[in-house]
Amino acid sequence: MSAYDSIMQGLNEALDHAQGKEIGAHVSHIVVPSVDVAAIRASTGLSQSAFARSISVAKGTLLNWEHGRRQPTGPAQVLLAMIAKKPSLVSELLR
CATH class of the missing domain: 1.10.260.40 (lambda repressor-like DNA-binding domains)
Incomplete structure (x- = not known):
């Protein structure tokens, strides 16, 4: 796969993810505690x-x-x- 194809694949996956489509990606959510x-x-x-x-x-x-x-x-x-x-x-x- 060329660098261009790899970048385009990543961009398309990012768009699918942003639209709520299941793409099989691992998503991490980090919660930073509130602070006093x-x-x-x-x-x-x-x-x-x-x-x-x-x-x-x-x-x-x-x-x-x-x-x-x-x-x-x-x-x-x-x-x-x-x-x-x-x-x-x-x-x-x-x-």
């Missing part, structure tokens, strides 16, 4: 400013998360879930 940002930050012992800097977000963003006005999503949610499991992660990685 204030508790996670407190477990690190860092101030709001220091914690925000350590994960490269604006302090205002961190405040919105901590006060429940916004929820972290995507990579931020994953990073916070990792820090929740191992609060020393940030300091270990940034040494």
Whole structure:
């Protein structure tokens, strides 16, 4: 099979999957738990400013998360879930 044929086959399978057709593909669903940002930050012992800097977000963003006005999503949610499991992660990685 040529590279073109392989790519076209993959694209057609992706379209079929998007349309709900059974294509025999293995689909994984990963659930990232919701996080209590204030508790996670407190477990690190860092101030709001220091914690925000350590994960490269604006302090205002961190405040919105901590006060429940916004929820972290995507990579931020994953990073916070990792820090929740191992609060020393940030300091270990940034040494």
